[in-house]
Amino acid sequence: MDSDEWDERYAAEELVWSAGPNQFVAEVLDTVPPGRALDLATGEGRNAIWLAERGWRVTAVDFSRAGLEKARVLAAARNASVEWVEADVRSYQPAPAGYDLVLIAYLHLPAEESAGVLRRAAAALAPGGTLFVVGHDRTNITDGVGGPQYPEVLYTPDEVVAAVPGLKIQRAERVRRIVERPEHRGAAIDTLVLAVKP
Numbered sequence: 001m002d003s004d005e006w007d008e009r010y011a012a013e014e015l016v017w018s019a020g021p022n023q024f025v026a027e028v029l030d031t032v033p034p035g036r037a038l039d040l041a042t043g044e045g046r047n048a049i050w051l052a053e054r055g056w057r058v059t060a061v062d063f064s065r066a067g068l069e070k071a072r073v074l075a076a077a078r079n080a081s082v083e084w085v086e087a088d089v090r091s092y093q094p095a096p097a098g099y100d101l102v103l104i105a106y107l108h109l110p111a112e113e114s115a116g117v118l119r120r121a122a123a124a125l126a127p128g129g130t131l132f133v134v135g136h137d138r139t140n141i142t143d144g145v146g147g148p149q150y151p152e153v154l155y156t157p158d159e160v161v162a163a164v165p166g167l168k169i170q171r172a173e174r175v176r177r178i179v180e181r182p183e184h185r186g187a188a189i190d191t192l193v194l195a196v197k198p
Contacts, residue, residue, distance in 0.1 A: 021050035022105050023177060024134045024192055030054075032130055035100030040089045040121060041107035045071025045082065052080040056101070063088040089117050094124035104133045108153040118163035125197040131167060133160050137174050137191040144189035146179050155191035167195035 020026075025047045034055035039048040044067050048060035052075070060082050062068055068084050075082050085092075090113050094102070102121040109117065121131055136147035138154040148154060157172040171194040176187040 021047045022134065024175065024190070025103065025105060025132070026050065028171075028192070028194060029101070029103075029130075029132060032101060035129075036098060036126075037101040037103065038094055038099045038121075038124055039103045039105075040092070040117065041104065042071060042084075043067045043106075045074060045084070047103060047105055048082045049075050049078055049080045051101075051103075052082050053078065059083045059085060059094075059099075061085045061087050061089055061092055061094075092120070094120060096123050097126045097129075099124050100126055100129045102129070102131050104131075104135070106135045108135060108148050108155075110152055111159070114153075114155075115159075115163040118160065122164040122167055122195075122197065125167075127197055129197045131164060131193070131195045131197070133193040134175075134190055137189045139174065140189040144176075145186040146184035146188050157191050157193060160191060160193040161195075164193075164195055167197055170194045170196060 037051050037056040037058045039058060039060040042048045042060035042062045045060055048058045052058045063086065065086055068086055072084060089107065102124050104121060107117065125131060135155045138151050138156050140147050141149055141151060157174065161169055161172050171192060173192055175190050175192045177190055179186060179188045
C-alpha cells in the first residue's frame with residue numbers, strides 16, 4: 001500500500017490498531033533501559049507513545065500524514081512527547097549510531113526493500129543499542145490468521161538475521177499472537193528478532 005492508501009485507511013475516526021503497544025513490544029522492551037529510540041513505520045504511534053511514557057526520547061517515522069495526525073492527538077491526550085517525522089522508511093536515512101533502540105513493527109515490504117530498511121536500522125544503532133523487529137511470519141499464510149497474504153512481503157527469522165550481519169542475535173524465532181477481531185479469530189504467527197550492536 002502507498003501513503004495515499006494508508007491515509008485513506010487511517011482517515012477512519014477509530015484507531016485501526018489499539019491505543020496500547022503491540023504485546024511483544026511491551027513484553028520484550030519493558031525492561032530495556034530508556035534512551036534514544038527510533039520507531040520506523042509508526043502508523044498511529046501506539047508503540048512510540050508507549051516508549052515515550054517509559055522515558056524514551058522517541059523519533060517516530062511514517063509516510064502517512066493521516067496516521068501521524070492520529071498519533072499526535074493520541075500522544076497529546078496521554079501527555080507523551082514524541083518527535084513525529086513524515087517520511088518514507090524505504091528512503092529515510094536515520095542518524096548513524098544515533099539510537100539506543102530501533103523498533104520495526106509490522107512493516108511489510110518486498111525482500112530487497114525490507115533488507116535495506118533493516119541495514120539502515122542496524123547502522124542507526126549506537127554501540128550496545130537494541131534492534132527489535134516483529135511482523136507477520138511467512139508461515140502465517142497457511143498456519144495462522146490475518147495479516148498480509150503475499151509471501152514476498154512476510155518475514156522469516158533467518159531472513160531478518162541475514163540482513164543484520166554485524167549484530168549479536170539474542171532472539172530469532174516464530175511466536176504466536178492471539179487475534180480476536182471480527183474478521184479474524186485465532187493465533188497469528190509472527191517473526192520476532194531481538195539483536196544488539198556490540
